[in-house]
Amino acid sequence: MKLPSISNRRKGIFNSHATRFFPVYFLCLFVLCPAFAREQAEEYERVPASGFPVVIEADTLFRIFANKGGLSPAARAAQAEKNIIRLGKEYSTNPDSVTLLAEETFTDIVYKDKVILSVTDKDALWMNSSRDELSQRCRQEIVAALKVLKHKYGLARLIKRILLLILVILVQYVLIRWTNYIYRKLKIKIDRKKGRYIKPLFIKNYEFLSAAKQERLLFSLFNILRYVFIFIQLIFSILIIFSIFPQTETLAMQLFSYILNPLKKIGVSIINYIPNVFTIIIIWAVIRYVVKGIAYLANEIASERLKISGFYPDWAKPTYNLIRFLLYAFMIVLIYPYLPNSQSHIFQGVSVFLGLIVSFGSSSAIGNIVAGMIITYMRPFKLNDRIKISDIIGNVIEKTPIVTRVLTLKNEIVTIPNSTVMNSQITNLSESARTKGLILHLDVTCGYETPWRQVHRLLIDAAEATEDVMRSPHPFVLEQGFNDTNVTYQINAYINDADKLIKIGSDLRQNIQDRFKEAGISMLSARYYVNLQE
Numbered sequence: 001m002k003l004p005s006i007s008n009r010r011k012g013i014f015n016s017h018a019t020r021f022f023p024v025y026f027l028c029l030f031v032l033c034p035a036f037a038r039e040q041a042e043e044y045e046r047v048p049a050s051g052f053p054v055v056i057e058a059d060t061l062f063r064i065f066a067n068k069g070g071l072s073p074a075a076r077a078a079q080a081e082k083n084i085i086r087l088g089k090e091y092s093t094n095p096d097s098v099t100l101l102a103e104e105t106f107t108d109i110v111y112k113d114k115v116i117l118s119v120t121d122k123d124a125l126w127m128n129s130s131r132d133e134l135s136q137r138c139r140q141e142i143v144a145a146l147k148v149l150k151h152k153y154g155l156a157r158l159i160k161r162i163l164l165l166i167l168v169i170l171v172q173y174v175l176i177r178w179t180n181y182i183y184r185k186l187k188i189k190i191d192r193k194k195g196r197y198i199k200p201l202f203i204k205n206y207e208f209l210s211a212a213k214q215e216r217l218l219f220s221l222f223n224i225l226r227y228v229f230i231f232i233q234l235i236f237s238i239l240i241i242f243s244i245f246p247q248t249e250t251l252a253m254q255l256f257s258y259i260l261n262p263l264k265k266i267g268v269s270i271i272n273y274i275p276n277v278f279t280i281i282i283i284w285a286v287i288r289y290v291v292k293g294i295a296y297l298a299n300e301i302a303s304e305r306l307k308i309s310g311f312y313p314d315w316a317k318p319t320y321n322l323i324r325f326l327l328y329a330f331m332i333v334l335i336y337p338y339l340p341n342s343q344s345h346i347f348q349g350v351s352v353f354l355g356l357i358v359s360f361g362s363s364s365a366i367g368n369i370v371a372g373m374i375i376t377y378m379r380p381f382k383l384n385d386r387i388k389i390s391d392i393i394g395n396v397i398e399k400t401p402i403v404t405r406v407l408t409l410k411n412e413i414v415t416i417p418n419s420t421v422m423n424s425q426i427t428n429l430s431e432s433a434r435t436k437g438l439i440l441h442l443d444v445t446c447g448y449e450t451p452w453r454q455v456h457r458l459l460i461d462a463a464e465a466t467e468d469v470m471r472s473p474h475p476f477v478l479e480q481g482f483n484d485t486n487v488t489y490q491i492n493a494y495i496n497d498a499d500k501l502i503k504i505g506s507d508l509r510q511n512i513q514d515r516f517k518e519a520g521i522s523m524l525s526a527r528y529y530v531n532l533q534e
Helices: 006-015 017-032 034-046 073-088 121-126 131-153 155-192 211-244 246-302 313-338 345-361 363-378 418-422 429-435 452-464 498-518
Strands: 052-056 059-064 098-102 106-111 114-120 201-203 206-209 386-389 392-399 403-408 413-417 426-428 438-447 476-482 486-495
Touching: 052 073, 052 131, 059 073, 059 131, 073 114, 073 131, 098 131, 106 131, 114 121, 114 131, 121 131, 131 155, 155 211, 206 211, 211 246, 246 313, 313 363, 363 392, 363 403, 363 418, 386 429, 386 498, 392 413, 403 418, 413 418, 426 429, 429 438, 429 498, 438 452, 438 498, 452 476, 452 486, 452 498, 486 498
Parallel strands: none
Antiparallel strands: 052 059, 098 106, 106 114, 201 206, 386 392, 386 426, 392 403, 403 413, 438 486, 476 486
């Protein structure tokens, strides 16, 4: 019995009553046989509808759709590209010698004994063409591609490239010689202008840069510029040389991108950073003029042209320095977010690391700075005041945020940390001398046989005869104690210059000896000393 054709069977199915079971048949097919459905879908997706192109020099010659000899369409396309490029780079290749060799189920496109590509019946079926027509069309495309490659990689082209290479090397050699010639001319010109235009630079009386140093500096600068210019020339020459030959043309573009991309990024970053620059300038300008205004007020208060109740003139400068520091610190806080890469983790990590170093390494320094601020507002002494700190007596010659320096009576400079100063008892001799007068104490002992009134009179006369002792208030005598063989008398004299304390004490002792000798009073068991307490 003869089976009906596919078309008759299809018509029979659709014309019979069985068409009502067609949806049920499809449902069973894809529900009961999911593996078959997935296999069919995967097989359908393996070969894209557009095929795999054979691309030579960015030009698509044709596409391959079918498998052959265990090779997929993608592998066949890659193999054809490799064969065409290899033949195109051979100097002896003749593109017109590409021929067709027909077999039963495929046609080979060959050059001599090398198969470039095999065209099968399936390929022709995919291209809606016959195998002979597709083979001829593919051969024409391959011949055209080989001619393009021959022109690009041919022997004549190679000779031209070599000549161009030699030309580039010669130009580079001339440029290097010209650069060195210009550098030598500049050196000679600078040396000739040394006495006329290059003169020593002075900052007040200090010679900041001599003419010889300026000459060496200019030579070094021009030498650096010479090497930079030669380096730039070499970079561009290498790029040109690499771009001459097709084998290194891609490398040349890659090297050029290595140079161009960073410059492009830098330029774009600079342009994008311009608004931040204006913001930083505005913040800096505002803080700067606020600091100038505070400096003006501080100068007015320090010169006592402006008086503020409860604010002493000697507070003006340290208060100005403190406010200026706080304002600049505030400015840094405001500017920090606008700095380049301030939001990066590296920048933030470095900032935290530096902060930790400063905080751990300067704890004692910060303690001294805080103590210095407290001492400033305590006002225990001023510059040039004679003070006593513990067992150190001298004049204050310098007050810094960290230390205080004292010049002792023996011309020794003692540096005392401010934290030690704050924790010590401070006696200001100059302040008492300026305001009420400093009382110089001197104890003298005399025997009981000498009338006390006579001793009082002699001591007061000796004090009044001493230079730099104040006449008002008057000197006075106190009886300090009764000893076994004598009485202790204390002469008290006012002075207004604490810097002469030692000299006045010495002069007073001399006058006491003179007065007692003139009166014929013997100080057999005399003991006297200077008490520097107020």
